[in-house]
Amino acid sequence: MNNIKPQEKIESDRLFLSKYVNNKKTIKELLKFYRKDLEYVGLWRETIYKWDNENNIKCYIRSSADVWEKAKELRYAIRLKNNAFIGEIKTAIDCHNEVAEIGFLLDKDHAGYGYISEALLALESYLFSVGFYRIEIMCDTGNERSLKTILRTGHVFETVRLCNKLYDHKNGRFHTAYFYKLKNFNVKKIDPLQFDHKLHKKILLKINTILEKY
Numbered sequence: 380m381n382n383i384k385p386q387e388k389i390e391s392d393r394l395f396l397s398k399y400v401n402n403k404k405t406i407k408e409l410l411k412f413y414r415k416d417l418e419y420v421g422l423w424r425e426t427i428y429k430w431d432n433e434n435n436i437k438c439y440i441r442s443s444a445d446v447w448e449k450a451k452e453l454r455y456a457i458r459l460k461n462n463a464f465i466g467e468i469k470t471a472i473d474c475h476n477e478v479a480e481i482g483f484l485l486d487k488d489h490a491g492y493g494y495i496s497e498a499l500l501a502l503e504s505y506l507f508s509v510g511f512y513r514i515e516i517m518c519d520t521g522n523e524r525s526l527k528t529i530l531r532t533g534h535v536f537e538t539v540r541l542c543n544k545l546y547d548h549k550n551g552r553f554h555t556a557y558f559y560k561l562k563n564f565n566v567k568k569i570d571p572l573q574f575d576h577k578l579h580k581k582i583l584l585k586i587n588t589i590l591e592k593y
């Protein structure tokens with residue numbers, strides 16, 4: 380698939396996903412959002428802390444335009460229909476391999492209303508419609524809330540990478556769970572925990588056959 384010209388606005392029932400605009404209003408919104416959410420994000424605290432600073436937010440917004448132009452990453456603000464900023468959803472895209480990886484973050488006052496599920500399904504539906512074949516989401520195994528959202532929206536558990544990320548320097552490391560969803564995947568018909576054992580067995584057998592030769 381060739382590089383896409385990404386859609387700047389994606390609409391769903393209750394939301395708009397919109398490309399960040401580099402202006403004072405966006406910087407103010409993001410700064411307020413990250414400051415307010417430091418407590419809530421918990422597991423993400425170390426990562427998020429970097430954004431609690433106006434210069435870093437400015438850099439982030441500037442880099443958002445750059446990665447968008449290069450069709451590498453699409454960062455969308457999640458807005459209610461009254462334009463209120465309630466979170467962010469972004470996707471690192473690999474047009475050549477037709478694979479996109481999604482990450483998301485929600486304002487704590489708006490949790491528990493299904494907004495991230497809605498944003499996720501809207502973004503995925505857009506990505507599949509322009510030719511992506513596989514969506515990936517990775518999530519720390521300690522992040523139960525996010526795991527629930529990922530499973531509820533029909534993603535299939537694929538694997539866990541052990542000791543993949545630092546939790547913090549005192550408390551060791553995170554394990555990361557990987558999930559995927561394929562194009563034309565019927566969310567309703569498939570058990571989200573269903574795993575393609577047959578395919579994996581076939582691949583393992585093939586690897587074993589190669590290994591035996593060494």
Ligand SMILES: CC(C)(COP(=O)(O)OP(=O)(O)OC[C@H]1O[C@@H](n2cnc3c(N)ncnc32)[C@H](O)[C@@H]1OP(=O)(O)O)[C@@H](O)C(=O)NCCC(=O)NCCS
Nearest residue numbers: 420483484485490491492493494495496517518524525528
């Ligand atoms: C992970 C996170 C986005 C989940 O937020 P959320 O609001 O729970 O997610 P959802 O949009 O899936 O909403 C589901 C909740 O809304 C409720 N809900 C209400 N109306 C709903 C609707 N129309 N559709 C779906 N769910 C609805 C569900 O029952 C559920 O509540 P419950 O968890 O108490 O059972 C949020 O906790 C967050 O931002 N965490 C920090 C960042 C993070 O961890 N990001 C992910 C990294 S992998």
